[in-house]
Amino acid sequence: AIQMTQSPSSLSASVGDRVTITCRASQGIRNDLFWYQQKPGKAPNLLIYGASSLQRGVPSRFSGSGSGTDFTLTISDLQPEDFATYYCLQDHDYLQWTFGQGTTVEIK
């Protein structure tokens, strides 16, 4: 199964900061990658699909990039509502998907 290595596991940042989270796949997955945001007690919320396409309704300060094995989620101008946990999810192999371990963005 494809392994997704996400880093960092947590980070502290201030409102207005630019934040970058990375995911590395154990093999090439083209652009078959989602990024999710999750807040405590809630289901995950889709931010990015196809590695770089912004989901409808998601603020443009969120962006995704990458292809193959290395992917990045960037949050520019961090807002108070962005403090949450973020996950990547690969759907490259037929019904053998895997999540990254998650990155918690905390207030500095």
Added chain:
Amino acid sequence: QVQLVQSGAEVKKPGSSVRVSCKASGNSFSSHTITWVRQAPGQGLEWMGGIIPGFDTPNYAQRFQGRVTMTADASTTTAYMELSRLRSEDTAVYYCAAFSGSNDYWGQGTLLTVSS
């Protein structure tokens, strides 16, 4: 648009089984990939497996092979996930999620507590 409503919280004893349901309403149940994801307390998201209604051949993450069964009934637009030989480490919130292209829809989650 698809709405997913899951069955209620469960408390089970070690060694027993649980079946969680996920009722879909809205459009095109059979055109979505139905997946199951769990989240243990304080832990990350874990993909368990998925099924495409109408294709009837689910696929499971290796660590759940032999313990999980996923089914989907297109006539009632309901998906099911059954997990057997429960142990305390299976205590988690279990989510169903439906995917189609760039769209995803999630159930509200079902809390399973495994305790003697």
